[in-house]
Amino acid sequence: VVLCTYIVLKVLVQKPLRRISEQAVYRGNEDSRRRSIDLPRNEIDATVELCERLLARADILEDGIAVRERRLRAALETSPAGVVIATRDGRGLFCNTRYAEQYGGSREEVLSINPHLNYADPHDRDRLYARLAGQGRVDAMDIRMRRKDGTLWWARCTWLPIEFEDKQGHIGWLVEIDPESAVSGSA
Secondary structure (H helix, E strand, C coil), X not given: CHHHHHHHHHHHCHHHHHHHHHHCXXXXXXXXXXXXXXXXXXXXXXXXXXHHHHHHHXXXXXXXXXXXHHHHHHHHHCCCCEEEEEECCCCEEEECHHHHHXXXXXXXXXXXXXXXXXXXXXXXXXXXXXXXXHHCCEEEEEEXXXXXXCCEEEEXXXXXXXXXXXXXXXXXXXXXECHHHCCCCCC
16 A cells, blocks of 8 residues: 555656646745745645545555455354465464364464474475465365374365465465375375
């Protein structure tokens, strides 16, 4: 939002300001240290009004993003699949109750641990990210996971890239599956 506002202000405000300064009339003699500038009033008013509208629009956009993130959280909380949103470096941003249950701990625990510990093979998370980077998504990839108590379980994972709370990362859905239905070596 800040970057968009900056670009809009730079393009839509800088040009009119340049025009205003070109139209400015200096009053006073050349030897005088003080000069007054007469600017076309309508140009100043229009520029100020434009700035006010752009700043108000930026506030609305920021509020809109917060509302959308709250709605997304509420929708994901109702999912029967475990859902997690995390950054590439593993910082947990969100997980639903089902994901915490799959892990066997609280949401706070899930979001605070090293995410590689959730995988039977710690390199599986890196493989998921490699596929996400290469294909733009991960579809129904079977991964062996590790619960807090150390027991292993199989999950069918789907990942998509997402920007959440102004951070780039991924959103992952994990559906617990029977070991017999897991595709061996799909990671």
